[in-house]
Amino acid sequence: MGSTGTVLRELRGAQKSAKGVSLYSRYVNRPAGRVLAAGAYRAGMTPNQVTLISALFTYGAVASVALVEPSWTLAVLVYAALAVGFAFDSADGQLARLTGRGGPDGEWLDHVVDCGKLLLVHTAVLISFYRFGELPSEAWLLLPLGFQLAAVVTFCAGLLREHLGKAAASARGPSWAAAPAGSVSRVRAVALLPADYGVFCLVFLLLGAPGAFRAGYAVLAVVHTLFLAAFLAKWFRELKALRAG
Numbered sequence: 001m002g003s004t005g006t007v008l009r010e011l012r013g014a015q016k017s018a019k020g021v022s023l024y025s026r027y028v029n030r031p032a033g034r035v036l037a038a039g040a041y042r043a044g045m046t047p048n049q050v051t052l053i054s055a056l057f058t059y060g061a062v063a064s065v066a067l068v069e070p071s072w073t074l075a076v077l078v079y080a081a082l083a084v085g086f087a088f089d090s091a092d093g094q095l096a097r098l099t100g101r102g103g104p105d106g107e108w109l110d111h112v113v114d115c116g117k118l119l120l121v122h123t124a125v126l127i128s129f130y131r132f133g134e135l136p137s138e139a140w141l142l143l144p145l146g147f148q149l150a151a152v153v154t155f156c157a158g159l160l161r162e163h164l165g166k167a168a169a170s171a172r173g174p175s176w177a178a179a180p181a182g183s184v185s186r187v188r189a190v191a192l193l194p195a196d197y198g199v200f201c202l203v204f205l206l207l208g209a210p211g212a213f214r215a216g217y218a219v220l221a222v223v224h225t226l227f228l229a230a231f232l233a234k235w236f237r238e239l240k241a242l243r244a245g
Contacts (some may be wrong), residue, residue, distance in 0.1 A: 022192035029198050033090025040095050047096040047106050050088055055113045058085030059120065065204070066124035069132050072208030082201040089114070111159065118155055122148035125217065133210055140214065147221040150228045161235040168242040194223040
């Protein structure tokens, strides 16, 4: 087993493409995940164990949002747990590529945890609004449901786009399956920041000020809905082009 520095260099070499990745994931979450993956490798952990650690941090934070009255202390603790959980979510895939121990079971477990996270985090906000929030109107209770819909549909549609695209490209032969990934655009990386889960986690730092949290959460809900519309149109065109090409 090599030194931590050697493991980190190997992890950097096995990094996924930065195409279509926001600046936060590229420069904050992936590097943090790389450090955690190196530590997990040194500890002899498996990628699935790292995924479960990610779930513990994330689901613990989500439960706290639903069960504990909002405060600045809670805000910091929830954000820290969500951010660490997100970094471990990056670490499991990096560890799998480093060790070659990834497989369908690990990918399945990772997606199950991610899907549960998207469902539960907005459910927790809804419960917090109902239990602790002095809402200007009961209509605010609909906001987490709408945000949840946008988040889950984006997640599921993106996964389907990826898998259906790979299947279509593979069926057309090596020349399609091995198509170049394209260049990495910094402008696109900046534009994707509002849709990044790591940026979404930042809004929980406002939990100590319920009005500010509602406003920030509402802005992100609108942004994510607009991104969903843009992504759906883009992915549909891409899949249609694969069929017609």
